[in-house]
Amino acid sequence: MSDHAQCESHLSGRHLLVALSGGIACYKVASLVSSLVQIGAKVDVLMTDAATQFISPLTFESLTGREVYDCQWDQGDCKTPLHIQLADQADALLIAPCTMNMLAKLAMGITNDPVTLVASAIDRSTTPVLLAPAMNVTMYSQPSTKRNIATLEADGFTILDSTEGWQACKSFGKGRLPEPKTLFEALEYCFA
Numbered sequence: 001m002s003d004h005a006q007c008e009s010h011l012s013g014r015h016l017l018v019a020l021s022g023g024i025a026c027y028k029v030a031s032l033v034s035s036l037v038q039i040g041a042k043v044d045v046l047m048t049d050a051a052t053q054f055i056s057p058l059t060f061e062s063l064t065g066r067e068v069y070d071c072q073w074d075q076g077d078c079k080t081p082l083h084i085q086l087a088d089q090a091d092a093l094l095i096a097p098c099t100m101n102m103l104a105k106l107a108m109g110i111t112n113d114p115v116t117l118v119a120s121a122i123d124r125s126t127t128p129v130l131l132a133p134a135m136n137v138t139m140y141s142q143p144s145t146k147r148n149i150a151t152l153e154a155d156g157f158t159i160l161d162s163t164e165g166w167q168a169c170k171s172f173g174k175g176r177l178p179e180p181k182t183l184f185e186a187l188e189y190c191f192a
């Protein structure tokens, strides 16, 4: 990742939203956010309540120097609802890790947490929304997960392929969050 920090990037100067839902892979996203900040992107981090169980918002506030949007009722001093403001100003949204639950909510149009709320307010014809599913191999292979991924793809979301390998639950298989470098490159590709 330090390679990226030294380089010119299509992401420099972009306003990026990085959203976390509650999966064990949340720890990987701190490194991604640090790299994005280092190349000069403006990064706002959004978190579900479950995500805050895995990594503290304080980590991201320290890395970005910006407040984390982890409660839909906290509006700061915004006159426009914060989720609309974030959605309107963003150049891209990445949801990583994207839980099985988050996939289902997005596929159904449920908007009852900061992440789904912002995602629902983004116009995907102009602003890319990338999802990085990450979960246990059995959860990943459930028909509902496959169905939801297919629905979301048809609805214009970009799905980043999960990788195969060792999982925290001591299984081996598909469902791992791609490494931060891959997530970085997927975001860059949106503007290349």
Ligand SMILES: Cc1cc2nc3c(=O)[nH]c(=O)nc-3n(C[C@H](O)[C@H](O)[C@H](O)COP(=O)(O)O)c2cc1C
Pocket (backbone or CB within 6 Å): 020, 021, 022, 023, 024, 025, 048, 049, 050, 051, 097, 098, 099, 100, 101, 102, 113, 134, 135, 136, 139
């Ligand atoms: C220790 C632990 C690890 C978990 N890891 C994952 C995971 O990697 N992927 C996933 O889809 N769900 C995982 N879950 C379940 C989610 O945290 C749970 O479905 C939660 O409701 C997701 O909420 P959210 O989608 O609003 O963040 C895990 C739960 C626990 C207790």
